[in-house]
Amino acid sequence: MAEDEQEYDFSSIERRWQEFWEREKTFRAEDGSDKTKYYALDMFPYPSGAGLHIGHPEGYVASDILARYRKACGFNVLHPMGWDAFGLPAEQYAIKTGTHPSETTQANVDNFRRQIKSIGFAIDWDREINTTDPGYYKWTQWIFLKLFQRGLAYVDEKPVWWCPELKAVLANEEVVNGKSEVGSHPVERRNLRQVVLRITAYAEKLLAGLDDLDWPDSTKRQQKAWIGRSEGAEVQFGIEGSDEKLEVYTTRPDTLFGATYMVVAPEHPLLDKLVIDEKKEEAKAYVEAAAKKSDLDRTDLAKDKSGVFTGSYCINPANGDKTPIWVADYVLISYGTGAIMAVPAHDERDFEFAEKFDIPINRVISRADGDEEKSKLPYSGPGVMVNSGEYDGMDADACKAKIISDLEAKNAGKGAVNYKLRDWIFSRQRYWGEPIPLVWVSLEDFEKATHTDGIIKDLLPERAVTTQKDGKTLYALPLPASELPLKLPEVENYQPSGTGESPLATIPEWLEVWFDLSTGKTVSRAEDRPDGGNWVSATRETNTMPQWAGSCWYHLRYLDPSNPDHLVAPEKEAYWGGPDFYIGGAEHAVLHLLYARFWHRFLHDEGVLAHPEPYGKLFHQGLILGEDGNKMSKSVGNVVSPDIVIEAYGADSLRLFEMFLGPLEAVKPWSEKGIEGVHRFLRKVNRECLRKDKHLSGEETDKETLRLLHETILKVTEAIEDLRFNVAISQMMILANHMQKVENYSVESAKALLQLLAPFAPHLAEELWEKLGGSPSIANHPWPKAREELLVADEITIVFQVNGKLRGQAQFPKDVDKETVITAAKGDEKVQSFLEGKEIVKEIYVPGKLVNLAVKG
RNA sequence: GCCCGAGUGGCGGAAUUGGUAGACGCAGCGGACUUAAAAUCCGUUGACCGCAAGGUCGUGGGGGUUCAAGUCCCCCCUCGGGCACCA
Structure with a gap:
């Protein structure tokens, strides 16, 4: 065979097949197909001036593997790409240079597209979208x-x-x-006119909808925490010498008898009326100081409580106690009613405040077991009511509902639900x-x-x-x-x-x-x-929308990217639905994913969309760190560009290595040496597929090769389904190593390996597939099916343990019975040396796997 | 502070229903081919003891359950992520 035929000329192979796919529209997604659809979506990129770095393609490769795999399995696959192209950097560049942001954006998009295309994704480029395109943002506005x-x-x-x-x-x-x-200049809080979206109206739906989603638990938890639902009561406290009521929100109505003071937020509307004349100056100074503090300061100084007594008192509706009203910035105007009843005995923050200002601390909950150590104040655990009049002795938790209904009867309160979620500031200046x-x-x-x-x-x-x-x-x-x-x-x-x-x-x-x-x-x-x-x-209106706006619904526009009359034609939305797989960084766990769910649910409620939730299955790829183990950044100088990697090793090696690095969700460092390893594997596959002298026609005859091939088909298929691409690649390496070792193998075996490899390293797979007589594209050939009957070996290895330690092993026919195996184990020379002088107390047999003899003495 | 997640060779990582720990790859060591190199291939590579056969230890640390624990339970340590006065 000629030397040059064995060369792995990845550059020309990759160019050739990328042109082929583009020309043949191999990866066009068909609207209204009879086939089952499969929609793989990447969080689309912001096309920055810096271009793609090695972290971007990680998710894209993963979704591409799934897209190509599903296509081979007979699905009608949609794998689209687009640009989230509004944003500050282009505007700042415009301020500096006068270049129109659309020009900068266009240049960056062109560069991103070139880079993404160079990696050889199975993307339907006819569906490319751009959030800055008026034809797109028309619908964002709509x-x-x-x-x-x-x-x-x-x-x-x-x-x-x-x-x-x-x-x-x-x-x-x-x-x-x-x-x-930018520039590290000081910033301050300012009240400015903002357009706001009432996402809080959807708090309950957004919370409830999470249950049905196949999302990472941590992401669901984060959204739950962000929405922050709590149940409690709104209680009205009379104000001494006034007809007004002070309404507070509490999750602990059971501690009502323990309220020894009240707090209103500095911005509370009743504050002016509450402050008595002697306190006016002090209170005014305090409110002004609080207003100047940013949220950050308020949080940073959290441990140091501050406040001012207003001079007014509330009447506790439970026991008629006179309760002083304070103003303090640890109470936020934006949550609940902006006022609280403070129960220092059972709330850490109130406890701290009460200690500092010498306010009484009255215990109203005791542990049922009387454990003093565990019930030290402030105590927020379960217990029984004490010092609470008629409620004494009752279980505190059960008492919540009772107190609420008693308050309702007295017209002094009612059950209430609150959310931490705030409305969404939707404007940018x-x-x-x-x-x-x-x-x-x-x-x-x-x-x-x-x-x-x-x-x-x-x-x-x-x-x-x-x-x-x-x-x-x-x-x-x-x-x-x-x-x-x-x-x-x-x-x-x-x-x-x-x-x-x-x-x-x-x-x-x-x-x-x-x-x-x-x-x-x-x-x-x-x-x-x-x-x-x-x-x-x-x-x-002069405000513009935030960058989140365009990404709230882009998953829909891919279904019908140039429809001038509809956001998406209903029949197309009905067919494609939402992405079957959505992948992107965990940093979007809350904002993007919550905003998109809000819009999508809203459009569903409006009858525009058939489905309530946008993203049924979500996955977060892990970060790829620099070779030094640090986050890639320009300033550290450890950024790796895909352009350089592709030039040196090819796109297939890049794709393969990004998946081989480790589990998809893990944070893992890049390695120059590592990519050489997978590159060597591709060279090996290339070499073996071109070794005509080793190829046999017809079905595979070598039993071991056949068995390993089908084991590989099974494992690779399962690994892809489970998104464990690193394991899939290992298994293909094992098969390639085997093929290199044996004298001959069937061309069919080589072709099956290429089919398994195609989602990972599509260019080389296409090239070799064609050289072995396959008709392009390999992407259109059905995924190989594992013949599991071949995986059952005639002989099985059973290991012998004594007290759980490996002491020997032997081959047995696959249908061997327990007695035979245990007898053999006892007869094993080495096993015997560990049994000598000891008594067997238990014999364990795990069929087909092992024998364990428990001995003593 | 609270809530998650993770700790396995020199390194990235396998072992997903408790059943042979370290697959696969990298790096290292020894060798083949070569005038030489590159490329490729073969062997070897957890630690300790031993000439060897073999043995002992070993999955962050400590305890426990079990015939059997990387895997299950309790306590602790370290790292990563999220939240952080939300009453």
Whole structure:
């Protein structure tokens, strides 16, 4: 055979087959096919300027293996890719250079696409999507308008991070240790006008829906904790000398008799009335100081409680006790009622506060067993009621319901459920995002809108959405779907406005419009007011949507990527449903995955979608660390680029090695030496498949080869199903090593190995498949089936143990009986040496596996 | 502080219903081929004792259940992740 025929020329092989797949549209997903569908989805990337790093493809390779495997198993497979391309970096680059973010984005997308294509994924590129494409964000806006129409969007002043140096509002993730991530400038809390989505209305559904999802437990737990449901009671405390009531939320109504003081949050609406004159100054100073503290400070100083007595008292509805009311910033206005009854005996935080300010601590729960050590205050375990009047002696937990119903009878409280989940601040004061399709009008024009026939009237929420601007109240009107997409205007420069508003606020000809209350059409006020009676003067909303918006529903757009009339055609959604497999980083455990579930459930409730949940099965790939064991980062200089790896070893080696590194979910370091190992394996496969002198035609005749082949088919198949790709690769290595050792094997055996290998190393598999006479593409040939009857050996090895320690072994016919084996074990020379002078007390036989003789003496 | 997850050779990792610990790969050592190298192949490689046959120990540490424990139970240590005044 010729030397050069054995060369593994991965570069030309990979180029050739990538062209073939593209030309033949091998991986086109068929709409409305008779076959069962299989939808494998990757969390789509943000196309950064830095390009792909070695961590990106890990998940993509995993989903690609599943996609190719399922295709071979006869499924109609959808494996798409797209770009989550709105975001801050392109905008910051624009501020620096004046380059339009769309240009930067386009260049980055092109680079990402080139890199991803070079890895040879089974992607249907005809379905590529881009969140910055007006044809895409038209539907992002459309969904927003639905939410608006249903009263799930509102506008409110919310505290956000403001960086005076950058003159910009920053997202939480852009603030690190109280400084801006870019440039390390100080940041502060500022109340700014925000568009907010009422995700809290979906708290219960989002919580309940988790049960049916095949997701990592830790991710479900994180979402549960984030939603933070708790059950308790709202209790009204009378205020001494006032008709007002102070309402508190507690999960421990059973400790009502132990409330020795009350606390309201510094922002509590009743605070002003509660503070007596002598305390005014002190309280004012305290509230102001608390307002200046960021959330971070409040948390950091958590251990050091602070507060001021207001001078007022509540009356405890249970026992009529006079209870002092304090203001303290350890109570948050955003949770519950913004006020608590403090029970220092049974709450750690209240205990600490009470000790510091010398407030009485009254025990009302005792351990039933009287164990003093375990019931030290503050005690929050189970127990019986004490010092609680008529309730004394009752089980505390059982008492909760009783106290709630007694309070209800007295009209002093009721059972209540609370969530930690907060509404979703949905606006960003930025240019490079989806414009929010609302305009603002005066009260007069708004009222006119509610009476004007046309499409706008029906799109209004039940309760008007308002905001304050320059001392006037403005009313929100939606653009109708017919006016979407509302495109981003061109701007001169991308500098922030400096007022905390988006750069869009600096473009009067876009901002100020004539709005038709009947049709929803807009015309710039730079032009004359059009004829007709329904045109009013309006101002556009200048906020844009957060990056999460586009990724909330992209899994749907892949099903019908260029439909101009529907977000997704109902019959396509009905056929494809959600992804059968969704893979991406665990860092998205809460936000992206919760927001997407919210939108998806909402669209389901609206009748737009057939399925309630977007992602039935979810998986998180583990991080790939640098060779030094540190997280890959530019500053450490341990970043590995796939381009370099592909040039040196080929895409197949890259794919194979990313999967061979270890369990998919594990965090694991990269290794240059390691990739050489899998590269050697591919060379070996290449060499063996080209060794015509070793090839036999017809079925495999060598028993051992046949057995190992089918064992490999079985193990690789199971390993793929279980996402244990590293184990699958090991098994293929074992088979390749065997084929190299034996003198001959059937071409059919080699071809079966190639089929198993194809999902992992598709280029080489295609090349060798063709060279062995297979017709391309190997991806279209049915997955091999393991003949399990071949796996049962005629002879089995049974090991002999004495007291659990291995002392010998022997071969037996596969249907050997217990007596024979035990007799043989006892007769074994070595076993005997360990039995000598001892008494056998027990004989264990595990059929087909082992004998264990327990001895003593 | 609270809630999870993980600790197995020099390294990445196998052993997924309690049943031969260390598959596969890397690195190392010895050898074959070669003028030489590369490539490839063969052998060897947990620790300790022993010339050997063989033995003893061994899955973060300590205890326990069992004929049998990496796997189950209790306590502890280390690392990783999440939450963090949510009443």
